[in-house]
Amino acid sequence: MQSTELAQDMLGRRIDRPVPLRERVYEAMQELIISGNLAPGQHLVESELAETLGVSRQPVREALQLLNSDGWVDLRPGYGAFVHAPTNQEVDQLLAVRSVLEGESARLAAQLADADGIARLNELCDEGEAAIAADDIDRIVAANAELHRYVTELSDNKVLLDFVSQVDRRVRWYYTPIARQRGMDSWREHRRLIDAIERGDSELASTIMREHTNRTRQSYLEQLQANPKDEAPAVPMRRRRRTAPRD
Known part of the structure; x- marks a missing residue:
């Protein structure tokens, strides 16, 4: 089979990957911030978030890192994670x-x-x-x-x-x-x-x-x-x- 034919054949066989759990946790926490359920300056405790969202602490920890990178959360060494307070x-x-x-x-x-x-x-x-x-x-x-x-x-x-x-x-x-x-x-x-x-x-x-x-x-x-x-x-x-x- 020619490479172009193989590429066309494989195009219809691509496997849909499930959305990683950390991204689903990210989106859920982002919505909680937008809605005000998590207020600016609020301390975010991994164990409490994990229990609320029904997941383990690992995807919460990963989501907090992503939220920090995107400016929704501030990670403060020695203190923990806090909802970002816009200036x-x-x-x-x-x-x-x-x-x-x-x-x-x-x-x-x-x-x-x-x-x-x-x-x-x-x-x-x-x-x-x-x-x-x-x-x-x-x-x-x-x-x-x-x-x-x-x-x-x-x-x-x-x-x-x-x-x-x-x-x-x-x-x-x-x-x-x-x-x-x-x-x-x-x-x-x-x-x-x-x-x-x-x-x-x-x-x-x-x-x-x-x-x-x-x-x-x-x-x-x-x-x-x-x-x-x-x-x-x-x-x-x-x-x-x-x-x-x-x-």
Whole structure:
């Protein structure tokens, strides 16, 4: 059999590999951080996490290393692992980049969106407004993230979607504490955005999106200034107990 024929034959025989357990633990812990169930500055104890997630300590330890590499967790020698507490500058820089990316997403969406796309945007806006009425923070954050992501999907720019996806989870993390504070104002801004996209006004859609994301950015920074104690929780001034060496 020729090598090209062999390659084609093997293409249909590739074995799907299961997702490593450490990656599943990584994703579960990341969601706990984003949702606020694991708060900034919180001490992360391997044994407690393993019990909560129903796994051994090894994949938890490996997941903590990955989370540390990606900036979700801080590993402090002698003290342990702590949920990362974002600084003002960190949040400001990421949300500023988001404003640029999503402004371009909205501009392109206004040029390309069809009736089905507009209908889906309105459905997502309905979901967000219903979540506001129910005071359901998780649903508000989820609907907000999905609406913003869908605008980028409508842009039909795969590179732009890739960049937006990279910052999406951190945006959700930063948005969760201010979702109630932004309230219905945020969804009224979404309605204006959808209207501009439906009318094909690309420049207005871009302007509305940039202003919208900048208001979210400002709300987050205002909250940090009002609650400075929440910005960078102190590290406990004690070391973890060490087990005594066995004889």
